[in-house]
Amino acid sequence: MEGPVMSRFQTHTVDNQPPEFAPRDPWQDDIALREALVREGGDAHAGQVARYGALAGGELLALSFDAHRDRPRLRSHDRFGHRIDTVEFHPNYHRIMAAAVEHGVAGLSWADGSPGAHVARAALCYLHNQAEPGTSCPLTMTHAAVPVLRQAPGLREWADKVAACRYDPRDVAIDGKPGVTLGMGMTEKQGGSDVRANTTIATSLGVGGEYALVGHKWFFSAPMSDGFLVLAQAPGGLSCFLLPRRLPDGAKNAFALMRLKDKLGDWSNASGEVEFMEARAWRIGDEGRGIATILQMVMLTRLDCMLGSAAQIRMALAQALHHASHRMAFGKRLIEQPLMRNVLADLAIESEAALALSMRVARAVDASPRDPREAALARIATAIGKYWICKRAPAFVNEAQECLGGAGYIEESILPRLYRQAPLNSIWEGSGNIQCLDVLRALAREPESAEALVAELDAASCEDRDYDAALPALRESLRSTDEAGARMLVERLALALQAGLLLRANSPLAGLFCRSRLGGGHGLALGTLPADADFAMPIARAWPM
Template sequence: MLPHDFDFQTSLNQAPVLADYNSFTTHAALQQAVKAYGGGWAMELGAAFGAVMGSRQMIQAGELANKYGPVLKTHDRFGNRLDVVAYHPAYHEMMTVAIRYGFHSIAWTELPGAYVAHSLLAYLKQQIDEGSSCPLTMTFAAVPSLKIAGDIAKEWLPLVLSNTYDERHLPYFEKKGVTFGMAMTEPQGGSDVRANISFAVPAGDGSYKITGRKWFCSAPMSDAFLVLAQTTKGLSCFLVPRFTPTGEKNKLYFQRLKDKLGNKSNASAEVEFHAAWGKMIGEEGRGVASIMEMVRHTRLDCAVGSAATLQRALTEVVHHCHHRSAFGKKLIAQPLMKNVVADLCLESEAATTLAMRLALGFDEALQNEEALYFTRIATAIGKFWNTKRAVLALGEAVECLGGNGYVEESILPRLYRDVPVNAIWEGSGNIQALDVLRSVHKEPRSLEALMNYYTKAQGLDPRLDKQLEQLQQLLAQPTHLEYNARAIIEKMALAMQAIELIRIAPAPIAQAFCQARLSADRNITWGALAPETPMDDIIQRIYQAPA
């Protein structure tokens, strides 16, 4: 019985708030992947950034920026067009810190393992806020497309690669640093951008006047956007700044902000172009080719971001289970809960490893042609799989906290709403699967590079060999390739995860993954690992909770 003077205002058996921890040094699997894939020199950077991202201040910034979302101001009080979006100061705080650490720029430093270092920063940043990671990723990803046009690159890249965040709404040439957005899709086409009807006509001075409507314009306060529009020669790519080179407000008119499921801190707008000033990037009529490098780089961050969001959720789960007791002992000591958590952590390690392996591919592609072809197809595979699995795993993570995970004071509901955007942005699951098939048909060297990768892994594990045999059987049915596309991508992704875990993770972890994900008797539900699985070791590699 409780004493008569018991204070009912104090809750018992509740976990303390998880804050002021280092999101890098507590994550052994991420540290191992960064080292194994050439980013060892960035370990100190990761530890410094992990301390910032795990701080109470940054966690609170993520909460505030999502609670008090962006607001569109179309006109001033006199009726003049403004077309500006106001953000909570916490949004700018996160942008400032991430840009200072080089989230958007470190990949372009030409250091060995620079993409792995970028993906490390993106991973840690994503965990506090999905929304502000969007303009950071697009700014990073715009670089290869901008490089296609030498004159544009010369003018814009010094500002793009600046590690100073400048939130002021000014012409780009008056700023200390800029960010980029993109506007590709239209109401009638969505992912089918060749159905776009926005058009561009020459202005007579090397620039174009662009007219049309875009259904999704990400990060509308960016200083410039990559935009697709039709010309007489077909769909072309254009740089469209917020201000023209003469300093006048460009004719971009934002109609409204999308009311989205998640990603609340980031503004996504519908926009109209009324003969807006633009400059062509790349060859006329080959706009998709010009913008695809940006798309491929954003897909890398989607794969990284989903792995990051899953791991962030699991830190809350592991933290909760170390503090909460039920039926006489801590949740982490309850066999069934431990099985569920370990299974989710196994998924998390596989996703993190796959994401960092993709980053390694981008680094290797700078020097090796086969790596370039491998990475083109592997990125679509990794983007498909990581983003799909994270959506499913987040639902289970919420359930691990029970009612505490379902209330808005917890971070879990926000993570749960945020994570589907990575599966949709830059092409949903079907688009990724069709892109892989397109590579099979139109870029056979990509499939050849992928199959060489698999061939070198034969013999590592009999369950992996069986998976690769089944993959070959599916690929040998040309008339059914599109029907089987998702099954094909699933086997490709699982095989990649198994190969990389066998190569860099402790043997018991890799064995547990092959048994749980590749064996013929594998279970669909979470928490069905074999009793002999090293569950404590698996959990500790995702989040090392204080003793």
């Protein structure tokens, strides 16, 4: 009787639905990533990156949904009334963090140290952000803190335990931990991006560079971390400090987490507000040199913003291509419909260009200690790329949502999570205006950065008519110091850099990128490539199924 009874209530047959997206292998799926790793010098680590790709697109992607649904919770006190200031996470958060740390997403650059390690670590970061971008906040800050920590010989243990690639979430002093994570506290209520307006006071205790901090931070990133890089006003001016969660004797440091931020996205990660009540911290660098001390960290975190946005772009593209490859409408698959093909091809071009620029900046960062020209390029190209790629991500993800229609607006798909996450990187580590101002400062004060940028652009000359036609006006615009026009300048620089990189990489997408982005063959929205363009090639390259 069971069979007929069930069929009696069956109102319809479920068909014309795509299969599950995961598990996938975002390394094997991504021709452009595999080429970029070799091109930018990280191929010695290809096996390690490949292994992480399979893990990220399978197990970690599956774990990420619970890590987002069950958001972090602040426990200010234990049940006996003791102040503990801990943050509780879903167990999957810790599983994801452990996998990332142990595979080198936070520490490979420092654990290896050979040429190309930063490039390989960038590829790992790109793969990780496709699976779970929320955990990338503590991973990024942990990675970026190392060059700052290495400026203080007394903090060597901290730097070494980042490079150990070991994850230990216990709230204990670092002497008992095989590895550590780092957070950051820069922003205060009254200052925002203007950190020179910070009012937190640091008073020297007279021994070993130790200070007592009194004040607050309006954004205290990754408050569950073992230690935090913070800025505070010492007698000599704004200075940089390492503030540990636990003091060397195991006692809790004197700070209080006031609350966790209720954020638009980034739900798996905790961000908080904190007050320091004579919290102990160790100075890094000289008093009054806090911004200069922390600049190396900022360049690395901004690179990760680029990589994070490029990764979200890639995941959104993959979701759109997967759906369009299986969904039928008006008698044929979506991917066969001419207008949809224009959209998907345009998305594929945008995605590869974002990856190409991010990985090129990773090579410049990698080579900076050995090559002054690369260091100069990294200084300006990081700000250019951070502005443009992060600015493009929200519109890109929304366009990918449209490819799925209403299904792309439903939480059971990953696209709403990506859409909430997409604006973050354009705000984090300096908003778009801050990036543009940094570019203007570099052009005005660092002639070596301008020279490196021009050399990078000239390296692709005589390869494409539209590219060559755009260069003279672009060179002339570099002389401008008009702040009001900075966004237009940085946008044009970003597009030219992307075009030049695709040309030099012999990417089959280079000509169409130049024609559409530089030659005027494109509208203001994605999906407006010239009607006679070869849509099949970008789609096939992005989704070689």
